Amino acid sequence: MITYVVIFSILAVLLVASALYAVIQKDLLAAVISTGVVSLILSVFFYLMQAPDVALTEAAIGIALTTIIFVITIRNTSRNEDETVDNNLEKF
Amino acid sequence: MQDGKSSISKFLYTFIMVFIIWNAFTWPGSFADIQLAEVLTGAFVSLILGLLTNKYFSCCGLQVLMPHKIIFLVQYFFVFIIALIKANLDVAVRVINPALPINPGIVEIKTKLTNDFAKMILANSITLTPGTLTIDVIDDTMYIHWIDVATENPEEAFKEIAEPFEKVLLKIYG
Amino acid sequence: MEILRYIGYGLLVIGGIFLFLGALGIYRMPDLYNRLQAGTKATTIGAMSAILGVGFIEPAWMVKTIIIVIFIGIANPLSSHALARAAYKAGLKPIMKKKVDAYEKVQDIEVKEEVKL
């Protein structure tokens, strides 16, 4: 049964790590995708805690809609956190 | 659109497909538990969706649902499964192999299919069989990223990658 | 019905292995296109097989699992196609041992919308 704890710890570590990554990453698109990962794992958490309603909401609003409106905002502003022009972040 | 089928046929096709999927969504587990209200609601929802979205959803009207075409569909399914299993083992071996034996490249193949829907199914099948990935479809040319390029010649590549699928698809949509 | 259960377990294990292999492929492959190859493929197959396995174990769930499988089957190849095409259009060249690139010459073709909406 220790396996459950291991699985759970992996999820928790992934959750925190992706949140941290969303904060430190300079490329805003990557940061936004990272928040998508946060939502993804968060909703698995909700599911594990027997809250399928909340998991569904988090999936619909966190993974899809929030990511989408962030991406659209980045399209209308800048993609690089430092707003320097060079670097190949803008390319791919 | 391209084949100018009547809109009633399109509507019916959409209606039937949506209705089937609705019933799959609401499947209670066994036939005995099906509620009449669910089915009627499903019919109503399918009616509305059919009216609103048939111009998007349907490709070619009702005749795709003819019995013999459904048999071909089943046949297609088996062809696909066999290709899938064969090729999956291939990629699995590649991934595990520490040397990563890959020789990627992008090849083009020509397809005889004209229907968008059929092209999408073909492209998806090609993508789902490991080793190949459809990058783009322009008219009748498909550009395929191939993890282990055996040949650059379009015809040979076509034989290698898409032939079994296309044969069956032509029978359904051709 | 016991046999169905065992088929289900088998599919589940196969699915698990393929999901793992897909993720491993994503991690190991050298460039985006190859990652897509390994990633979408193996994970899609893995997910499909695992989900179908659940359907076999609990036959009442079969219909819904098939619907999920169909959704995954339509959606996932499309998303990997979109990603591959986007990356290529953005200028990410695939890594190749011997240059075989038929797609390079058609970069400037405009896509037309074939449907009047």
Add this chain to the structure above:
Amino acid sequence: MQNFEQYNSIITTGVYGSAIALILIGLYAVLIKKHLIKIVIGLSIIDAGVHLLFVAIGYIKGGTAPIFSPGNEDAVNKMVDPVPQALVLTAIVIGFAVTAVALSLVIRLYKHHNTARIDQIKSLKW
């Protein structure tokens, strides 16, 4: 999943710890980062942490979802607390609305100042 709760302390640490960590990480982003989108990302991470905490307090060991679906009509005594779930539902939607407004403000600030970094937007004091 029956023995899930044997390791209660580890799981407690996992859930509460990650939720609090999310709140702190988001707070860090809001306070330190200079780019407006990063700040909004920080806000949404804080929200995520609070929502996780909220669901966590409603969880009951060995419980199941508070839905009386066929086969579960008699499981009243095993159900988790439905109230926090209902509240979180509301909170998630409200959080999304606030995020949308925040992002639209970011877009307008960018149009106005041609930058989205707060250290370069200086019309008002920050």
Add this chain to the structure above:
Amino acid sequence: MVISPVHYIAVPLLAAFTIPLLSKYIHKELARIVPGIVLLYSVFVSIVLMMQVSEVGVISEKIAGWSAPWGINLMFTPFSGFLASLMSVVGFLIWLYSYNFKKIEQSQSQKYHILQMMMVTGAIGIVLTGDIFNLFVFMEITAITAYSLTSFYRERDGAEAGFKYLLIGSFASVMILLAVMILYTQLGTLNMAEIAQNAHLIPTPLRATILVLFLVGFGIEAEMFPLNGWAPDAYSQSPGPIGAAFAGIVVKAGVYALIRVIFTLFDIHGAYDFLIYGGLITMIIAETAAVAQTNLKRMLAYSSIGQMGFVLIAFGIGTKTAIIGALFLMFNHAVIKSLLFMSGSYLTYNSLNKKISALAGLGKKLPIVSLLFGLGAFAIVGLPPFSGFWSKLYVLTAAADQNMLLLIMAILAVSIIEIIYYFRVVSTLYYGKQEDEEIKVQKPSINAMVSMLILGATIIVVGVYPDIITHFLNNAADMLLDKASYIQAVLTQNIN
């Protein structure tokens, strides 16, 4: 249909959802007229309910047919009813004022009026609801309208002020959410009356935590120091009428929530002292900052913060007289600050820039507006015979009863500061040297004039006959202090 508190919420919502259709298919002008009718209806509901409540005591309404702890209920007590009536009246006057407001473009006016109406509705919801989470929801309604309205003007730095407000407001909502969460784990209920009944069961450390979280969360809306960073920018960058709405409506709702939490939910003694100190610091710092301002609206904003500090002090003293004084102050602040913002925005609109010095000589060109501004200035610093005098008197009396000598001195000192900067503006208006003779003034439209005159008349009438208001305030203060009857009224649901 019997008039009941839920009309405050349901009718505006129905109108808000209908307006887009009405304005598109019937007549464009309806988008501006309907909110006015709705707000007028709210005023009517207020009058009817205030008359009822003075007979019955408490009107409590349950929603969705579930009585108190299980469902949400609306409480129309003399205290909350007073605030709700005040808000609806001020909301209606603001609508009247902004009906033809020049700077709101035609195509945008539909959105403006919907947002303004919903701001009033949200604030009334905060005041009326008896459920802590529902309060949070209404606070978000108010906040989201406030964010949008702050950044309504495109040419100004409204977006920046709005973003700042949003940032701070999000913190507030996170705090409130956390507090609600901890509260729920301890008591398993969200109804305020039941929380108040059982609050003593919460372990002390958790109780302190909840209280701190609530204080910080609601303190942000109530402009308490040091959480008021949003206020000056939001006031100065938003459209003129919205400045009035902030002062008259949003902040009132924040103060209400703060007071409800401290007085009803947690009757902790230290909290009162906290209110006094917090209010004192807020007042002194804000009034000092107001002197240094050169922008008229910013000055008014700081003055508004200072006034809210004064209100918090008055609540913190905690005796009945003090609470009457505090409520009277809230009433005055709503009326007078609205008048100041309304007339002030016409004055700044007609000056070259928003500096106070640019107002010079406008007293002759816009005589009535300037007169009204002067009236407001005199009233807010507490000169007799205007209404501001009585509220200050009540608070000072209460402080004297409690032997709080230092507090009295601080209040008087701050009043002198207030007099300095308000008189500076008024003297610039009338005796300042005009720089540009050719400037064309924009006369206020008739509806704006009516709305300002109503406010001015209220100030004078209340100043002469304060009993009109204190009659209501007496009941309200009784109700606020009498926690037990509130709890009983909710949990027995005697009406409906």
Add this chain to the structure above:
Amino acid sequence: METVFIIVLSLMALGLLLGFLRFVKGPTAADRAVALDTMSVIATAALVLLGLMFKRYIYIDVALIYAVLGFIGVIVIARFIEKAL
């Protein structure tokens, strides 16, 4: 048969971890989108399996919605990378 579930779940968790490692390594946003896609597929399968373990039929709906929504997020990112958005 609990062991089978545990094995499969651990494989899925490891898959998530590997996907996340690729997500962190990048190097391009497209790679990260691939990782997100993979992770959401793995999560979908995991949700179905967990639904089986919790013995609740209705939980599958969540997986169904996952299958759709993860895809749409990836499509939007792809359109952005393509500079078409």
Add this chain to the structure above:
Amino acid sequence: MKKVLVLVLLVIVGYFLTDTFNLIPFGENRIGNPQDEQTVAGYYLNNTVEKTSVANTVTAIVVNYRGFDTLGEVTVLFLATTGLGSILFRRKEDEEEIERINKPSSSLMQTGSRVLFPLIALLGIYVFIHGHLTPGGGFQGGAIIATGFLLMLISYKNFKAGHTMLNWVESLAGITFVSIGLWGLLTGGTFLENVLPAGELNNLISGGVIPIIYIAVGFKVAAELTGVLDILLNIKPKK
């Protein structure tokens, strides 16, 4: 310097939160034995089936017991859409040529979104019609439908979201919600009261007005979110 201050603040907040949540054990049964109806949650769990015939207790709470919250929530979304419109509003005179997307997506994607759009819409409709039986409800279903619209919006240049229709759907759904509330008031009950018969548990037609409200919420949320996405997509000036 600022970083150090912030880190100190973070440590304080973290300590404070950890300390607080140490006092709240995880996974403990706080609702007591539901049969005793000690707490609100216990009451809900014990009475929902009997009184409203709604299988999903969360839905019953969201739509009925705390239906007022949901009304407020819908209003928040509505106001966010309105506010977004006012914040990102473009004047007629400085109206530039705008385009939502530079180029249509590949023909494969076009076909794919054409096929998936009705299916996603169906999924959303399924989620909110079955809000009282299965997880999900109006908000989730609405969000799913909105993502379906988004798929079309980013795939086709000439797909229009149909503002007239969106306006109608949004307004009518909102009016339905409030009218159901007022219906309860008019028939002598209270606002949002469940005036229809409860029906039988786990039937599609059960729960009185609860499914109707959730369907209205679903349509409204779908229209609002589509509106939000459309506004956000339609602000890019043509190069």
